[in-house]
Amino acid sequence: xxxxxxxxxxxxxxxxxxxxxxxxxxxxxxxxxxxxxxxxxxxxxxxxxxxxxxxxxxxxxxxxxxxxxxxxxxxxxxxxxxxxxxxxxxxxxxxxxxxxxxxxxxxxxxxxxxxxxxxxxxxxxxxxxxxxxxxxxxxxxxxxxxxxxxxxxxxxxxxxxxxxxxxxxxxxxxxxxxxxxxxxxxxxxxxxxxxxxxxxxxxxxxxxxxxxxxxxxxxxxxxxxxxxxxxxxxxxxxxxxxxxxxxxxxxxxxxxxxxxxxxxxxxxxxxx
Amino acid sequence: xxxxxxxxxxxxxxxxxxxxxxxxxxxxxxxxxxxxxxxxxxxxxxxxxxxxxxxxxxxxxxxxxxxxxxxxxxxxxxxxxxxxxxxxxxxxxxxxxxxxxxxxxxxxxxxxxxxxxxxxxxxxxxxxxxxxxxxxxxxxxxxxxxxxxxxxxxxxxxxxxxxxxxxxxxxxxxxxxxxxxxxxxxxxxxxxxxxxxxxxxxxxxxxxxxxxxxxxxxxxxxxxxxxxxxxxxxxxxxxxxxxxxxxxxxxxxxxxxxxxxxxxxxxxxxxxxxxxxxxxxxxxxxxxxxxxxxxxxxxxxxxxxxxxxxxxxxxxxxxxx
Numbered sequence: 117x118x119x120x121x122x123x124x125x126x127x128x129x130x131x132x133x134x135x136x137x138x139x140x141x142x143x144x145x146x147x148x149x150x151x152x153x154x155x156x157x158x159x160x161x162x163x164x165x166x167x168x169x170x171x172x173x174x175x176x177x178x179x180x181x182x183x184x185x186x187x188x189x190x191x192x193x194x195x196x197x198x199x200x201x202x203x204x205x206x207x208x209x210x211x212x213x214x215x216x217x218x219x220x221x222x223x224x225x226x227x228x229x230x231x232x233x234x235x236x237x238x239x240x241x242x243x244x245x246x247x248x249x250x251x252x253x254x255x256x257x258x259x260x261x262x263x264x265x266x267x268x269x270x271x272x273x274x275x276x277x278x279x280x281x282x283x284x285x286x287x288x289x290x291x292x293x294x295x296x297x298x299x300x301x302x303x304x305x306x307x308x309x310x311x312x313x314x315x316x317x318x319x320x321x322x323x324x325x326x327x328x329x330x331x332x333x334x335x336x337x338x339x340x341x342x343x344x345x346x347x348x349x350x351x352x353x354x355x356x357x358x359x360x361x362x363x364x365x366x367x368x369x370x371x372x373x374x375x376x377x378x379x380x381x382x383x384x385x386x387x388x
Numbered sequence: 389x390x391x392x393x394x395x396x397x398x399x400x401x402x403x404x405x406x407x408x409x410x411x412x413x414x415x416x417x418x419x420x421x422x423x424x425x426x427x428x429x430x431x432x433x434x435x436x437x438x439x440x441x442x443x444x445x446x447x448x449x450x451x452x453x454x455x456x457x458x459x460x461x462x463x464x465x466x467x468x469x470x471x472x473x474x475x476x477x478x479x480x481x482x483x484x485x486x487x488x489x490x491x492x493x494x495x496x497x498x499x500x501x502x503x504x505x506x507x508x509x510x511x512x513x514x515x516x517x518x519x520x521x522x523x524x525x526x527x528x529x530x531x532x533x534x535x536x537x538x539x540x541x542x543x544x545x546x547x548x549x550x551x552x553x554x555x556x557x558x559x560x561x562x563x564x565x566x567x568x569x570x571x572x573x574x575x576x577x578x579x580x581x582x583x584x585x586x587x588x589x590x591x592x593x594x595x596x597x598x599x600x601x602x603x604x605x606x607x608x609x610x611x612x613x614x615x616x617x618x619x620x621x622x623x624x625x626x627x628x629x630x631x632x633x634x635x636x637x638x639x640x641x642x643x644x645x646x647x648x649x650x651x652x653x654x655x656x657x658x659x660x661x662x663x664x665x666x667x668x669x670x671x672x673x674x675x676x677x678x679x680x681x682x683x684x685x686x687x688x689x690x691x692x693x694x695x696x697x698x699x700x701x702x703x704x705x706x707x708x709x
Contacts, residue, residue: 261500279632299574299575301572368686
């Protein structure tokens with residue numbers, strides 16, 4: 117880890133409200149190493165092996181580091197997904213989160229981003245957090261829309277693509293990754309942040325952590341408990357087709373002539 | 389005729405390249421094309437936007453949009469959308485536009501379709517093309533709401549100037565009392581990029597096969613010799629070898645240079661979705677079974693660490709001729 121990746125925290129002005137509550141959204145995704153399948157209605161099949169989204173591991177890690185630097189803090193995981201999602205939640209608890217809320221309801225199958233954000237928001241509101249931490253985007257969908265939607269629905273400012281987070285009293289300051297460097301963005305809590313891999317390598321769950329996670333609370337809730345009804349979906353899947361594949365070209369073994377061949381091709385397309 | 393709005397993202401008071409790509413698409417869709425530009429340089433941007441086909445530009449030069457993240461833009465766009473009633477609202481799938489599009493779609497309660505490769509007019513509505521499984525499959529999604537909010541990946545279309553002048557309608561910033569929250573205090577440039585990755589005509593990218601960050605200078609030397617830029621796979625970015633800004637792929641940049649040289653990259657779908665539009669792909673990998681070799685115009689089974697330095701010398705020699 118580079119020194120700049122370390123989350124620096126200073127808790128100076130947290131006298132009135134010493135307890136900091138951090139909610140981390142986590143998602144279980146189909147194991148990227150397994151073969152992915154579609155359901156009959158062209159949705160991603162979620163009945164195979166699942167893992168905690170690697171992007172969300174950074175969210176959990178960031179929250180745990182904030183907690184460790186605080187006088188007193190609680191890290192609550194909020195996840196929406198089928199029964200299998202419990203495995204991903206357990207992973208986050210094993211890393212060190214305190215408890216979790218698992219939203220599971222048959223009525224949520226194939227939920228779009230807005231529905232997902234509405235459901236997560238309803239659960240998060242019940243916690244009145246100071247900070248909501250999310251990954252930048254899920255590894256399976258990669259649309260990156262749920263975090264700004266949650267921020268909007270909660271009425272929170274959003275501090276996104278953070279490679280470094282600093283919490284000082286009620287102020288959150290992040291370094292927002294940009295193409296040329298970073299932006300310094302600051303807001304008062306409550307706020308939502310999304311984090312990149314820059315915040316630091318997610319810790320492994322220790323044996324002690326795994327044992328402790330078994331007795332941590334995972335509250336199961338359904339749509340009815342949250343008072344959310346599903347609206348009209350923003351989109352409808354018409355069809356799913358194979359993407360056009362590039363034609364394979366020539367493959368050669370490097371027996372010393374590879375450089376010559378590459379230069380010849382570069383010359384042919386006038387790159388040299 | 390459908391009314392199509394393009395969110396004209398401004399970067400340092402200039403129109404972001406993706407905006408011109410979106411305008412080209414909006415023209416092809418055959419609608420009434422208008423743009424919304426918010427922040428420093430908005431009115432001045434109308435000239436460029438007009439040349440690329442916008443008939444009208446709603447412009448507000450208020451710097452509140454540059455100082456506070458997403459919320460002021462969401463407030464102002466909401467007001468504009470409610471009075472202007474566009475059928476389709478196009479955003480670039482960029483860091484800055486994503487933040488605004490997400491909030492706006494939640495505010496309006498209409499949802500959105502993100503990370504799209506294309507959008508087509510069909511049956512009086514719109515259908516978006518979205519990559520599934522990191523690009524192995526393409527889904528067609530019919531958009532149900534008005535406005536339909538669609539975010540499109542950069543480099544999906546080619547920008548084309550068609551000439552024309554946009555009528556400029558100056559609008560005032562509508563900013564809620566509680567919207568000045570996430571304050572952009574400073575912009576830090578860490579290093580001057582020689583050639584921007586997304587603008588480079590030649591890209592040399594490295595993956596795990598480069599063995600470690602200490603070997604990335606080999607790629608820089610080759611890129612310098614070719615006048616190109618250096619990219620990377622997700623694996624090495626996650627490992628902390630190089631910064632995220634160098635990442636090519638689904639979670640990263642989409643590029644379509646004339647020549648893409650992949651050194652020690654296996655070719656996971658996550659990576660190839662971001663570079664398969666390159667005109668010529670040259671791959672170097674020790675593993676003869678690496679998927680990247682099956683999509684390359686020239687695949688070399690060999691050690692990138694040995695081949696790249698020799699290639700740099702050969703390119704330099706060739707250029708001297």
